[in-house]
Amino acid sequence: MEWLTVPREWLTSAGEIAKFCGKILGQVYSLKVFRFFGETLRQSGILIVSSTIVIWGLVFIIGLQCGTEGAYFSRSVGAPSQAGVFAAWCDLRELVPYAFGYMMAAKVGTGIVAELGSMRISDEIDALEVMGIDSVLFLCATRLLASWLVLPFVYLAAIGAGFFASYLAVVQQVGDVSSGGYFLVFWMFQNPPDLVYSLIKGMVMATVVVLVGCYYGYNASGGPVGVGTATAKSMVLNIVMVHLIGMLGTQVFWGANPRAPIGG
Amino acid sequence: MSEDKMQADDATRVASVVDDRDDEFKWHTGKQLPTGVQDAIEFVDVHKAFGRNKILRGLNMGIPEDKISMILGPSGTGKSVCIKHMVGLLYPDQGDIIVHGKSVPMMHDDELFDMRKKFGVLFQDGALFGSMNLLDNVAFPLRQHTDKGEEEVMEIVNRRLAEVGLTNAGDKMPNELSGGMRKRAGFARALVLDPDIVLFDEPDSGLDPVRTALLCELIQEIHEENGGAYVVITHDIMSARRVAEHISVLWKGRIVESGPAEQLFNSDNAFVRQFLAGDSQGPLGME
Structure with missing residues (x-):
């Protein structure tokens, strides 16, 4: 049945990605990576130097947006002192994880595909x-471990940047x-477990982005055009995965x- | 195994690969002329296809120990695929590759990684790591596989770089080097662990005739000094005349003939004669 060809290819591809990612996770879990x-x-150093400022910058801008929207929305319903509710949820629960995921996909994920892909076509991996x-x-397990070592701190600092921008x-x-009134409500509507949940969201996104980047880069073929195609494919999959993880995390x-x- | 016995084996190992039913293999006598030494690497009836494209089609070939062997053949005939099979980067669909008596396709991952330490490989463009300078590139295998101190590592690296004429280029990045320099640096890196077997994938590609001649001389000098089985893949006949001690002519995924270089250059086989003379007249056309 011809109509089954495309879903079958997707399934095969998903299986290959899962197998490859499982291998990388196994190598980190078994501590072989050390x-x-x-x-x-x-790799940790490269992540810090090349990606931190970009991630913080994007999250700062998103924080400004959350603050502005929150302030005008709460004014429109006659409760301007409640602007902190909007900012707290918008920053911590949704937009910081998403902005982090987007920037991971765009900067770190594509960077990994391009680097590993060009290593593949120039025989460096062989x-x-x-x-x-x-x-x-x-090449892959070290990148995953590096992201786990560095990104929790980058993420927590990004939350700080988002909070500061909303303020x-x-x-x-x-x-x-007033500053006091804002912070009273802002801190009332979040607590440490929310921070941990947000961190989990961000780290799952980061892990998936690194694994997907490694898969597409490591298995790139077809010369420079092939590396470009692999980069585009990884970006598409990563953006879809970031949204799925965001949605599942919130649920x-x-x-x-x-x-x-709220209420009782 | 005694030398007489090996010679007798070699003499009787005139492979009967000719497939009378198939005209395209009519020049493939599969003759393996005796070399008098044991084979370091053997291909036994190896088949390999990529999709519908059959690359190796029953390859039987021996690479003798302690000689510079050349695998010659027209473009797209499976020479580079051979190298990848020798080091386990590709596995055959059928058949076996034996390195120093051990089957490569049967090896577990750890065994395979260990076996690869016997090899040094010079890739077409050197395959230097773009993120490291030349010193670090050449030192990389030593740092990963030996317990040598940094001083000893640097002494070995500098000696190898000097051998290939790159004494003052250690701090350069690969993208700052010419094609010839990258090849020489790749050669230095391939030799740094004193491997038993060194593979060269078209070392002459992209080089001018003078630099090709110099590289061939270098291969000869270093082989004289270090010994081991050297395998050079090329379709450049001049290089073959300069350095080859043993030649295998590969076409359409099978050996046409192989044996000591001087005997191959005087072969009666019309295909071998045409190819080794670089003649336009003969069985090999543009198809």
């Missing part, structure tokens, strides 16, 4: 293999509420219980 801890630290080095371990927009720019963590001091 054989190349130097490379892990190098060269590693013939030197007796497990190339998946050296600037609500209190300093729109100015319908799981806040779907049944909004964790808000």
Whole structure:
């Protein structure tokens, strides 16, 4: 049946990606990756230097938007002092994870595909293999571990950037509420478990983006055009996955219980 | 195994690969002329296809120990695929590849990674790591596989770089080097662990005739110094005349003939004669 060809190809592809990602996760879980801890630290350094400012910058802008929208919306319903509710939820639960996921996909994910893809087509990965080095371990597992070492801190700092931007927009720019009044409501509508849930959302997104990037880069073929195609494919899959993880995270963590001091 | 016995084996190992039913293999006598030494690498009836494209079609070939062997053949005939099979980067659909008596396709991952330490490979464009300078590229295998101190590593690296004429280029990045320099640096990296077998994938591609001649001389000098089985893949006849001690002519995924270089250059086989003379007249056309 011809109409089954495309879904069958998708299924095959999903199976291949899952198998490859499982291998990388296994290499990190079994601690084999520590054989190349130097490379892990190098990758951590690259992440910090090349991606941190961009992620913080994007999240800061999103924080400004959350603050502005929150301030005018709460003014329109006659409760400007409640602007902190909107900012707290918008920043912590939704837009910081999404902005983080987008920037991970656009900057880190595509970077990994391009780097590993060009290593593949210039025989560098084959060269590693013939030197007796497990190339998946050296190139992919080290990148995953590096992201786990660095990104929680980058993410937490990004939340700080988003919060700061919302404060600037609500209190300093729109100015319908005092600093004390804003923070009273802002902190009332979030607590440490929310921060942990948000962090989990962000880290799952980061993990998926790195794994997808490694898969498409490592398995790139067809010369420079093939690397370009692989980069585009990884971006599409990563954006879809970021939204799926965002939606599932909100459902799981806040779907049944909004964790808000509303009503009884 | 005694040398007499090996010679007798070699003499009787005139493969009967000719498939009378198939005219395209009429020049493939599969003759493997005796070399008098044991084979470091053997291909036994190896078949490999990529989709519908059959690359190796019953390849039987031996690479003798301690000689510079060349695998010659027209473009697209499966020479690079051979190299990838030797080091387990590709697996055959059928048949076996034996390195120092052990079957490569049967090896587990750990065994395979260990076996690969016997090999040094010079890829077409050197395959240097773009994120490292030349010193780090050449030092990389030593740092990963030995317990040598940094001072000893640097001493070995500098010696190898000097051998290939790159003494002062250690701090350069690969993208700052010419094609010939990248090849020489790749050669230095391939040799740094003193491998038993060194594979060269078209070392002459993209080089001018003078630099090709110099690289061939370098291969010869280093082989004289270090020994081991060197396998050079090329379709450049001049290079073959300069350095080959053993030649295997590959066409359409099978060996046409193989044996000591001087015997192959005097072969009666019309295809071998045409190819080794670089003649336009003969069985090999543009198809």
